[in-house]
Amino acid sequence: MGTNKHALPAKARLFEVGPRDGLQNERVHLNVQQKVELILGLIDAGMRDIEVGSFVHPKWIPQMADTDAVLRALPKRDDVRYWVLVPNLRGLEGAIEAGAENIAVFLSSSESHNKKNINRSIDESLESLREVTAVARGEAMTIRGYVSTVFGCPYEGDVDFTRVLEITGALIEMGASQVSLGDTTGMGSPYQVRDRLERALDVFPTEQLALHLHDTRGLGLANALVGLEVGMTTFDTSVGGMGGCPYAPGASGNLGSEDLVHMLQTAGVETGVDLARLLDVSHLLENDFGTTLNSRFYRYAQAGARPASRATS
Ligand code: HMG
Numbered sequence: 001m002g003t004n005k006h007a008l009p010a011k012a013r014l015f016e017v018g019p020r021d022g023l024q025n026e027r028v029h030l031n032v033q034q035k036v037e038l039i040l041g042l043i044d045a046g047m048r049d050i051e052v053g054s055f056v057h058p059k060w061i062p063q064m065a066d067t068d069a070v071l072r073a074l075p076k077r078d079d080v081r082y083w084v085l086v087p088n089l090r091g092l093e094g095a096i097e098a099g100a101e102n103i104a105v106f107l108s109s110s111e112s113h114n115k116k117n118i119n120r121s122i123d124e125s126l127e128s129l130r131e132v133t134a135v136a137r138g139e140a141m142t143i144r145g146y147v148s149t150v151f152g153c154p155y156e157g158d159v160d161f162t163r164v165l166e167i168t169g170a171l172i173e174m175g176a177s178q179v180s181l182g183d184t185t186g187m188g189s190p191y192q193v194r195d196r197l198e199r200a201l202d203v204f205p206t207e208q209l210a211l212h213l214h215d216t217r218g219l220g221l222a223n224a225l226v227g228l229e230v231g232m233t234t235f236d237t238s239v240g241g242m243g244g245c246p247y248a249p250g251a252s253g254n255l256g257s258e259d260l261v262h263m264l265q266t267a268g269v270e271t272g273v274d275l276a277r278l279l280d281v282s283h284l285l286e287n288d289f290g291t292t293l294n295s296r297f298y299r300y301a302q303a304g305a306r307p308a309s310r311a312t313s
């Protein structure tokens with residue numbers, strides 16, 4: 001892919017998780033039509049990998065209960081991959097019935113978070129995911145993996161990064177084309193993130209890894225920048241900075257897509273995403289759909305749009 005004049009990768013790929021990770025934690029529940037409008041807006045802004053929902057228990061995450069209808073309503077496009085999150089075989093069956101081609105499986109690197117999130121031990125999850133991924137491979141699906149809490153767990157504190165690397169390797173062996181390293185509650189800090197990513201990149205090529213940042217403590221962009229510096233090229237973000245894991249106290253939004261696109265633009269890293277169009281999507285989410293947005297760049301752009309008399313008062 002090459003590097004630019006700042007010795008950063010010349011290109012980076014954004015993996016948009018707003019319609020799943022963002023909306024799963026939203027007070028306002030979007031209907032199918034609104035979700036489709038959101039996803040089409042993201043495509044229009046240049047996003048090519050979009051997580052559009054999950055097949056989890058609707059009692060646990062009611063916001064995602066209509067993922068099958070969303071998937072069915074989306075136009076098929078050769079240049080866009082729609083992803084859905086599946087926790088188990090039951091979820092995979094729902095995804096297959098709805099015509100999903102790309103699935104993301106997930107587990108945590110901390111026992112307590114895994115138990116709270118999916119009611120399983122890590123070993124039980126790995127065993128279940130072996131079955132899920134075998135069926136998915138049989139259906140010629142593309143598989144992505146997530147490992148959560150890799151820079152810290154809200155219940156256990158620090159996590160053993162050697163274990164993170166083992167779980168990542170296990171997911172790749174199961175057929176995951178990429179594993180996303182999740183800072184589920186934004187506990188990562190730049191030098192820790194850099195050291196851990198260097199270790200991960202010693203073992204796996206950058207195409208096999210993604211960085212999934214939450215901006216809980218305002219370190220999302222700093223962590224993304226050190227990620228870029230050590231060679232990471234795929235970043236999960238959420239439009240408007242929506243989101244958070246409902247089973248991780250204090251998990252606020254994902255790193256905002258606008259925030260990262262803006263920083264990458266200033267650093268001369270190409271993303272193929274149009275910032276102005278992305279802001280239109282956030283505007284739709286906040287003004288028409290009533291969601292809560294945390295993206296700093298979006299807030300700045302909104303303030304700039306206000307009449308000067310109000311902006312300065
Ligand atoms: P469980 O209660 O242990 O499931 O939940 P079970 O296998 O014991 O079955 C109990 C009942 O649930 C049964 O129904 C099953 O059929 C049903 P009953 O027989 O009692 O009528 N069931 C399901 N229903 C719908 N969809 C399913 C499903 N599976 C079983 N897939 C389960 C286990 C995983 C389902 C549950 O714990 C769950 O849904 N958890 C939600 C987890 C979640 O969505 N968390 C947020 C996403 S992860 C995240 O945000 C982190 C990430 O962004 C990365 C990062 O930031 O680090 C990815």
Ligand code: MG
Nearest residue numbers: 021182184245
């Ligand atoms: Mg997340």
